[in-house]
Amino acid sequence: MLLVFPDPAPPELARTLDLGGSSWKAVSSTADAGAHEPDLGWAGTIVDATTDPEGAWAFLRAIRKQADEHLPVIVLIGGAQLTELEHRHDLFDEFCLSPFHPSELEARLQHLLSGDAAVVSSDMVEYGALTLNLETYQASIANKPLDMTYMEYELLKFLAQNPGKVFTREILLSRVWGYEYYGGARTVDVHVRRLRAKLGEEHAALIQTVRSVGYRFGESRWES
C-alpha cells in the first residue's frame, strides 16, 4: 500500500495510480499516516510538493524522523522548484517533474520499490568483518561482540546500511539523533571517535573522514 500526500491527492496522480493498479491512501498529516498504516507498513510514499511545498517538506521531515525503517520516497515537484531539492537529499529517494508523464512516474515508482525492498527487510547488515543483527541489536567485529551505547549502535547501523555514501554532520545528527539533542553537531565527531576506538585499530578505517564534508562508511562507491 502506497502513502500519498496531500489529501485529496491531485486528480492526475490519483488516476495514474489507479490505472497502474496500485493500492494507495491519501493522508493530510503524519498522524493520519500512522492511523491508517497497514500491518506490513507502507511500501512507499508519493508526496506532491507542487501545491504546498512547505507542508510537503515538513511532512517528509516528520516521516523520516518517525519511521523505524527507511521508507522509499518519491517527490513530485514543478520545474521551477529544482533548487528546493538542495539540502533536502535526505528527505527523498527519487523525484519526478510535474506535470508528469504517467508511464514515467510508474517506471520510477517501480524502480524505487524494487531497489530498496531487499535491503530494508533484512535483519542482518554485514560489511567485511562487521556484522549487525538488527533484530537483537547485537554487533560484532571479527566475531567478537561490540559493546556500544544505544546512540553508538544507531550511528553505526545507519552508516553500515549506507556504505560508500558521504554524510555531513548535520545529516547524521538529524537522521540518527533527531533535532532536539543538545550535544550539538560535534557530538557526531565524538561518537565516531568512540566507534573507531571500539572497532579497534585494525577496523577503525571502516569509518572514513571526508575532509570538510563529513563521514563515509567503507570504500567510496566510485573508487575500486
Next chain:
Amino acid sequence: MSIDQHREYVLRSVEERGVRLVRLWFTDVLGNLKSLAISPAELDNALTDGMTFDGSSIDGFSRVQEADVLAIPDPDTFEIVPWGDRKEPEARVFCDIHNLDGTPFAGDPRQVLRRHMKAAHEMGLTFYVAPDIEFFYFEPLVPGEAPVPIDQGGFFDLTTNDVTGELRKRTIRTLEQMGIPVEYSFHEDAPGQQEIDLRHTDALTMADSVMTFRLAVREIAARNGAHATFMPKPLEGVQGSGMHVHLSLFEGDNNAFFDADDSYNLSAKAKAFMAGLLRHAPEITAVTNQTVNSYKRLVPGFEAPVHLSWARNNRSGLIRVPIAKNDNPLATRLEYRSPDPACNPYLAFSLMLAAGMKGIEEGYILPDEADANLFEIGDEVLEQLGIGQLPTSLAAALETMERSTLVREALGEHIYEWFLRSKRIEWRDYKTHVSAFERDRYLTSL
C-alpha cells in the same frame, strides 16, 4: 529517537550479553560516585518508572521529612563494565534523580549541569570541555607510614622497568572500551604522577566520563597492586595534581570562540566569556577546589595558578589561550587551570559555564594579557596592575562563595546551602587539628 527504542536496546543487550547485575550510578553533592545495584529482572521497571530510594542516606540529598527520591536511568549511558568478571558481566547506567512527583531533584548535581546545558542550548550554544587529569600511583598503602610513589620517573620519562606505563596502557584501553576517548597520556613531573588528557565532548557527557575515569583508574590500579589517588597535593615539595579544563562554545558546527580577524583569533564572545571566568573565579573556587588540601597545590613555584590573569603562553596565569594547531578554528579554546581532580565535575563545569555566560550576558571587558611570569613580580606591582589572587585557603574560598549570588543561583539553593554547611564543618575539623608541622617546630623550642 524515541525513549522506547532506547529502552528496548538496553533490555535486549542485557539479555543477549547475559548481564547479571546492573549498577545504577549517580553522584552526591561532593562528587562521590554512588551505586544502586539491581538485578536484570528489575531493569524494565527501573527504566520505565525509576527506582525509589531513601535519599536521606546520601550526603547532601533530601532532608528526612522528604526522604524518598527516584533514580531514573539515562539509557544512553548504558555500558557493560569492562573490568568485571567476563563470565558474569555487569553493566552500569547513569541516573538522573527526581522527586516522587517527577520534577528534577534539586540536590542532584547531574540535574544542575543538565539545566545549564539546556539554557545554553536555548541560546543556540553547546558547551564543550576537555580535561587534563593528573593523579598519582603509590605502592599499596601501609597505615601510619608515608606513601611511596610507584616510580621515580619525571616528565615524559620512559623508564626501563615501566610499571606505570603498563598501568596507564591498561587504563586507557579500559577507558576507550567505555567510550571515553583519550588524547594523550604521559608521565608527569613528580614521582608516580601521571597525566591523561581526554578528548572534548559536551560537558554533561564529560562529567559522566570524569566519574567513570576516576573509578576506572582506581579499579585498574588496585587490580595491579597499586594505589591511585586524585588527592590534589599528596606529597610535599613536588607539584600537585590539577585538572586543567579546556573550554569552548559551539554554535552548530562553528566554534563561537574563533574569530579569524582578531590578533588572538578570539571572538568577542570568547573574550567576554574569559572576562566572566576571571571576575568570578574566586567565587567558584570553593567548588573547583573543594578540599583543605586543594589549597596546598595552589601556591607559587609548582606550576599551579595563583593569580587572576590570562595569557597565551604563560603557564603562571589562571587562564591560558593555547595556540591552535595549524590555525584550526575548531581548536580555539580557553584552558582554565585552577580546578583539581577531586572536584565534583558536574558542579565545577556548571559554574565555569555560568561564570563565562555571565561575562557574555553583561558584556564584561577583558583585562590585558599578562605575559610576564607573575611569580617574579611583587604583590604591590600586581595590585597596581589590578591583578588579584585566588583564595588561599578553603575558609577564604567559602567566605567568597557565601557572598556570591552567581554561585547561589547557578547551584540552586539546596546544593548551595548544603555545600557551604558541609565544607564549614570540614574547615572547623581542620582548624582544630594539631599537625606534625607544629609539633616539630614548637614542641622543643617553645
